[in-house]
Amino acid sequence: MDxxxxxxxxxxxxxxxxxxxKKRISVISFFSKVSWKLRFQKREPLKNVFFILAxxxxxxxxxxxxxAMRSLGTMACExxxxxxxxxxxxxxxxxxxxxxxxxxxxxHESVKTLTIILGKTQAKGLGSFFIDITLQTRTxxxxxxxxxxxxxxxxxxxxxxxxxxKWKKFFTSQVKQTQDSFLIHLQDRNPQVAKACxxxxxxxxxxxxxxxxxxxxxxxxxxxxxxxxxxxxxxPELLQYLYANKIL
Numbered sequence: 417m418d419x420x421x422x423x424x425x426x427x428x429x430x431x432x433x434x435x436x437x438k439k440r441i442s443v444i445s446f447f448s449k450v451s452w453k454l455r456f457q458k459r460e461p462l463k464n465v466f467f468i469l470a471x472x473x474x475x476x477x478x479x480x481x482x483x484a485m486r487s488l489g490t491m492a493c494e495x496x497x498x499x500x501x502x503x504x505x506x507x508x509x510x511x512x513x514x515x516x517x518x519x520x521x522x523x524h525e526s527v528k529t530l531t532i533i534l535g536k537t538q539a540k541g542l543g544s545f546f547i548d549i550t551l552q553t554r555t556x557x558x559x560x561x562x563x564x565x566x567x568x569x570x571x572x573x574x575x576x577x578x579x580x581x582k583w584k585k586f587f588t589s590q591v592k593q594t595q596d597s598f599l600i601h602l603q604d605r606n607p608q609v610a611k612a613c614x615x616x617x618x619x620x621x622x623x624x625x626x627x628x629x630x631x632x633x634x635x636x637x638x639x640x641x642x643x644x645x646x647x648x649x650x651x652p653e654l655l656q657y658l659y660a661n662k663i664l
């Protein structure tokens with residue numbers, strides 16, 4: 417096991433220093449178990465970590481699933497090149513966590529880690545994971561939890577930047593279905609969420625441009641009257657930006 421892996425598994429950086437004492441003990445215990453198992457494995461150590469995390473990511477315990485997602489985030493920050501090597505495994509685990517049916521903490525940790533990985537890899541090689549991530553992230557934009565809502569907007573903004581030609585049509589349809597969420601959260605009760613929403617709205621604005629392929633829409637819909645009224649009242653500078661770029 418190299419020095420980086422020991423640092424990840426033995427002392428997982430800020431995870432330990434920023435958590436309450438009880439949580440720090442549980443995190444240390446988790447990494448200790450991972451480290452102990454690695455000593456008795458004959459496979460490549462880093463690959464062993466992913467196998468163990470895959471096991472934890474599907475554990476009945478929400479706490480263990482949450483720790484698995486957090487560990488992936490630590491690895492993505494510490495060893496992005498090595499994580500890139502096992503990107504398909506990592507993405508599969510994170511998407512699994514993104515759709516966790518029981519724990520919002522697992523979902524939130526998955527969103528944050530996906531944000532890190534997309535930033536490190538420029539979303540290369542996402543494949544069909546792009547659809548899974550986009551669909552679930554869009555539903556999280558209206559979540560009750562402020563922190564989760566904030567992270568979801570950040571991730572959705574990244575997806576807008578990385579959609580590319582392959583997913584442009586799909587992502588355009590998703591953005592159009594998200595307009596109400598944008599209108600609501602541009603005035604979000606949490607100023608950080610409102611700021612993230614505004615940034616993401618700018619990133620998504622090119623997908624709101626009217627194209628010939630959407631000519632089946634009514635003229636009233638194409639003008640986005642509700643969007644224009646709301647923006648002119650609350651965000652006139654943003655409306656000016658959209659008009660200047662011929663988005664509305």
